[in-house]
Amino acid sequence: MDPPQIYVERTLAIIKPDAVKHAEEIEDIILNSGFTILQKRRVHLTPEQASEFYVEHYGKLFFPSLVAYMSSGPVIALALARENAISHWRMLVGPTSVTEAKETHPDSLRALYGTDQQRNGLHGSDSYTSAEWEVRFFFPDSIVEPIAVGQAARD
Numbered sequence: 001m002d003p004p005q006i007y008v009e010r011t012l013a014i015i016k017p018d019a020v021k022h023a024e025e026i027e028d029i030i031l032n033s034g035f036t037i038l039q040k041r042r043v044h045l046t047p048e049q050a051s052e053f054y055v056e057h058y059g060k061l062f063f064p065s066l067v068a069y070m071s072s073g074p075v076i077a078l079a080l081a082r083e084n085a086i087s088h089w090r091m092l093v094g095p096t097s098v099t100e101a102k103e104t105h106p107d108s109l110r111a112l113y114g115t116d117q118q119r120n121g122l123h124g125s126d127s128y129t130s131a132e133w134e135v136r137f138f139f140p141d142s143i144v145e146p147i148a149v150g151q152a153a154r155d
């Protein structure tokens, strides 16, 4: 009988400038939620780097203030791994709007540590493709490749 296939994904988390003061508490919650922290980096993004990271939102009304916010102070980027990391991390982070997060997901990280619709404390990759691109954005020397645990056990 083949062993069960458990796919370990990775995703990119960012503790945004308004939440960096809560980084220790947030990292404890991350670890207690079954994630492994593969890599971690504290970095103060330039406006150019913040624009590149959020280029999918270029042209939207909130883009200039998003770039100003994300380059207003240091952020902490974390490459996280677990089974279904991308969707689990987005669930733990909660809705984009902190008001909505407080009403509908009071235990989410944005409800606990976000400030408002824009300064919402945390980022999470929204797909496999963006996760891989975003991990490499912050950790260009990353050599970790996604693995299937069942496969690894058999090899």
Ligand code: RTP
Pocket (backbone or CB within 6 Å): 057, 062, 066, 095, 096, 117, 118, 119, 120, 122, 123, 124, 125, 126
């Ligand atoms: P993120 O990419 O940071 O994880 O957030 P998200 O997927 O929940 O939301 P997204 O639509 O990708 O928006 C990116 C970030 O832009 C800011 N934002 N401001 N109307 C506004 O003022 C507005 N809408 C979005 C937030 O910081 C949001 O997380």
Ligand code: MG
Pocket (backbone or CB within 6 Å): 124, 126
């Ligand atoms: Mg997004």
